Amino acid sequence: MENSRRVSITAAREKFRSFLALQGHRATNQRLAIFAAAYAQAEHFTAEQLLDYARKIDDSVSRATVYRTLPILTGSAVLREVDIGSGEKFYRTYREGDGTQVAQVVCLDCDRIFEISAPFMSWYGSTVSSKLGLTPVSQRLQVSAHCDAFRKTGTCPRRN
Amino acid sequence: MENSRRVSITAAREKFRSFLALQGHRATNQRLAIFAAAYAQAEHFTAEQLLDYARKIDDSVSRATVYRTLPILTGSAVLREVDIGSGEKFYRTYREGDGTQVAQVVCLDCDRIFEISAPFMSWYGSTVSSKLGLTPVSQRLQVSAHCDAFRKTGTCPRRN
DNA sequence: ATCGTTGCAAAGTATTTGCATCGGT
DNA sequence: ACCGATGCAAATACTTTGCAACGAT
Secondary structure: OHHHHHHHHHHHHHHHHHHHHHHHHHHHHHHHHHHHHHHOOOEEEEHHHHHHHHHHHHOOOOOHHHHHHHHHHHHEEEEEEOOOOOOOOEEOOOOOOOOOOOEEEEOOOOOOOOEEEHHHHHHHHHHHHHHHOOEEEEEEEEEEEEEEEHHOOOOOOOOO | OHHHHHHHHHHHHHHHHHHHHHHHOOOOHHHHHHHHHHHOOOOOEHHHHHHHHHHOOOOOHHHHHHHHHHHHHHHOOOOOEEOOOOOOOOEEEEOOOOOOOOOEEEEEOOOOOOEEEEOHHHHHHHHHHHHHHHEEEEEEEEEEEEEEEHHHHHHOOOOO
């Protein structure tokens, strides 16, 4: 289990290395560390958190390099940027099923971000085209909500 | 026409004045100037632009007061905050038909923001409730798009 | 050896805040 | 006269950038 995950990360790292080469970018230790750190995250994270994670792998990683690497990661289908309009941006690794449109649901009580599919968004894109003569490039649906359970019990069942 | 508009602004200003009183806020010249400036705008504007507009009415208005007044305006159904995830926030006066949910369509070619109705968003809210046990408070749908006409002719027909 | 990349610290951008003064009530 | 509101400038929060040294190719 541990081993298979390590293998899969290694394989992914090689993919990233060759992606970098293709784009004419150099495969530095810092970039690979940032990639590995990002790839290991299951949930949403901020640039600052990614810096912490990456430094555990390679403590020479700087904040500037994280910020300079993020556009490469989001441009190579490793990460997705999630902007919930809160000052800082969040990032998340691409997962299976992420091909379809998703909406972000932000819980105002526990500050967590959930994502659920919103397939009608792609249909909506064609409405935009015909109504405005604009061709959609990306769409973002964000819902702010209160946690029903939190309101009643004072704790969030999804909190862990 | 000019006159009727002036009358309507004056009437609105009185409404705002009594709204301030109700909330226990003082009706200062600066707040009234900011209100009048906001109320006169037909399109989206930023805090900085609002400062400029307000200063034409009362040049003692400061940036800090604009930022301190904006929450009052958005809380009193005068303005709506429109966050397109671009660093700065936009604001727009409420209009007829704004009762229903709207989506923001941002043109990547001419940087303008269009709004079109997206009634399915309120239906979507109930989906969120049943799937996640969260009660939606607000929703935001943003579409980034390219202008078809701009791509072909190099100019945007909506540009004025 | 080249030249893209790095860390650092300074700069930037949008917004917020501390504080002495001002002014609506 | 009280105390909320104001302008100013400093502070904040996140991100970007200039520059000399570094290191992947």
